Amino acid sequence: MDIKEIINEEFKSILTEGYVMEDDKLKFRQEFKNAGFQNYQSFSDDHDIDIIESDIIISWRVGFWLNQGGIEHFLVQGDSVEGTYKVELRNKQSDEVEQELDKNIAEEPWKFQIYDATLVLNEYLYIESLDFDFETKICTITFFDTLNKE
DSSP: OOOHHHHHHHHHHHHHHHHEEEEGGGGGEEEEESOEEOOOSSSOEEEEEEEEEEEEEEEEEEEEETTTEEEEEEEEEEEEEEEEEEEEEETTTTOOOOEEEEEEGGOOOOOOEEEEOOOOOTOOOEEEEEEEEEETTEEEEEESSSSSOO
16 A cells, blocks of 8 residues: 555545534524515516515524534524515505515525624524525525624
8 A cells, every 4th residue: 555545545534533413402493573685576567565574483503513523513504484574565656555465485495595603602693684585595694793793
């Protein structure tokens, strides 16, 4: 065996020693009033559309990639959303509200994008905001930044 083969085998053995640790106790549900919404498309050109309120619950979880030496990686994942948002249809000429519709957020197949999920010793980890983009079907999850809090 040459040195490259030995190094390659050792490298593979180190990589395979890690495992993912997840537990139901590390699953969370957090309620949000008035999340952010972008690119909502209307079926009508006669109205201006506005999403005026929402009541959404997000399910999310954390996990860890572990090995014998410690923690390799901290995982945060969005799992699902449920709840409603209210769409207001306004007449383009008079700006009067002509209709309000309650919509189910779970009707869309959302993917989740995580920002600022940093676990800091002796600090908290809570979601600060949810932003839904109807064009890309991505829900951006932003966590409170405990490293730079004022």
